[in-house]
Amino acid sequence: MSLNDVQHQTHKWISQFKEGYWQPHEILARLTEEVGELAREINHQFGPKIKKTTEDTNEIGDEMADIIFTLSCLANSLNIDLDESFKRTISKSYSRDNQRFEKK
Amino acid sequence: MSLNDVQHQTHKWISQFKEGYWQPHEILARLTEEVGELAREINHQFGPKIKKTTEDTNEIGDEMADIIFTLSCLANSLNIDLDESFKRTISKSYSRDNQRFEKK
């Protein structure tokens, strides 16, 4: 599934409902909530709390998928192309940060 | 670019360096930092501060791309397949949340 497909699937889901996309600040609050849920999972599996019997990375994956869905809502509502943004970021990294860390 | 490509491009970048992937809590802290930078941009463009002369959604897109890159680092370091997680999430939404909101 491409980043474009992610945005398209998100739009297909949202456009079923009357409510439509939320305002940017509301989507950001939702993103903050989802990142909090990922943080709880990270502390559950790698932190100080009593460990789960099975190391279930599925739950961490699900929290990350919720974050991607929320980002995709924000991107759609602002007409941002995440594929283009990601390519620009990677390309900037190669030209700018390439000498920042010690190479193998 | 597919979610698999995103994870592959991230791995290609990271594996150039001796440092490798950080620990889950360290990547989570970085994610928190990146979400904070997105929050600053949202307040700049849609919030109470003095508006920028041009509505530059590129910067918001770039912050989102940094979040996706950081998520991709976490996924790679834990062998999580984001494509699979995202498909599972969307599919769960259709079976579970389909009646939660008012349809068009």
Place this chain on the structure above:
Amino acid sequence: MSLNDVQHQTHKWISQFKEGYWQPHEILARLTEEVGELAREINHQFGPKIKKTTEDTNEIGDEMADIIFTLSCLANSLNIDLDESFKRTISKSYSRDNQRFEKK
């Protein structure tokens, strides 16, 4: 209750248990989780979701208290005096940011 009392009450609570204070990254993850819960409450009461029957700011206050408790754990574990830090911040604001916004 003073900020010193807050830190002292927090310490009294934590020092009952064998576990003691967590590592800084673990406390930060907990803080991220608590901020996420505040974000959920903000969206519940001021956002797009169906409004609660009573506007219950108590719940928002409780989430803020959880954030203060978590900050206080981090401060205690690093021997940081929040009272001193807060006074320094306010004092810096008066000398630095005083002309940044339009006065009444």
Place this chain on the structure above:
Amino acid sequence: MSLNDVQHQTHKWISQFKEGYWQPHEILARLTEEVGELAREINHQFGPKIKKTTEDTNEIGDEMADIIFTLSCLANSLNIDLDESFKRTISKSYSRDNQRFEKK
């Protein structure tokens, strides 16, 4: 300085300016930004990046003070008494979570 003083000092600062308090979602976005700055400091001092020459916990304290200031703005704008909320939280912990962890 008591939590009431913190809220009073915050109000004294804010009420100098025409702008006044922001909307809850805008203050939350600012909180997210401040938590991100704390996360950056935690990674600087305890994380994978090159360590600073001096362990400067002052900077961590300053980021925490910024978070407390932002919480205090939110509390003031919603007429929430943080002192009361904190006392309620501690008191609930003693009645509810007292047996949750292993005692010393």
